């Protein structure tokens with residue numbers, strides 16, 4: 001116990017040292033920045049949907065006693081949705097995907113954004129400036145943020161990719177979410193990620209902000225065919241408020257880029273969840 005406290009203190013001290021160091025190197029960040037970025041993280045979006053405020057003293061991990069198999073029992077029952085019947089991610093079995101000729105293409109109205117990157121202790125989150133949206137099956141959603149998981153959370157016929165990016169969108173009226181999942185495979189260097197590799201926030205609470213603009217479309221594949229199904233957030237509180245759009249075509253990142261993300265985030269994927277009769281659909285081929 002004493003050792004654990006000492007370890008925690010050491011980590012805290014180190015994080016504070018590293019954080020102050022990072023802030024010195026970059027633009028000063030204010031409480032407003034932290035507030036905005038926190039408002040867009042998945043846990044807060046799930047809580048806000050239920051008109052509740054997030055519990056600051058609840059923690060989860062990807063292994064051990066706070067690992068995924070226990071999420072539903074943690075946080076005094078606040079995360080009970082993690083034991084629900086429509087959870088994400090899932091394994092997508094391509095042989096049983098339904099063809100649905102009523103599905104529309106993803107219609108993107110994305111624009112550029114300045115750079116804001118936050119390490120929330122579970123993922124590296126890029127906050128996207130207001131004004132970008134996508135029409136997903138005739139509903140307009142605002143793009144709020146995107147973040148990463150190593151390895152991928154969804155699997156295709158059991159295959160796990162080295163990384164998956166989640167573009168989190170919100171319907172401004174219903175507050176329901178739509179998340180576009182993009183797989184990364186190892187290959188050539190990703191030019192957009194290359195801009196940020198030296199500034200990825202390494203420790204929980206680290207933040208990087210720069211006026212440099214980039215365009216999310218430059219990270220996306222040229223074909224946007226997708227699998228879609230109804231599911232949940234893949235982190236507590238696992239709220240079942242997400243329509244998923246998992247892109248068929250992966251994008252590429254270099255071995256070193258994938259390695260760097262994994263070094264910072266470690267393995268932060270939730271195991272696949274049972275379908276429980278849900279249908280996964282795709283547009284006609």
Ligand SMILES: [Zn+2]
Pocket residue numbers: 147148149166234
């Ligand atoms: Zn995610």
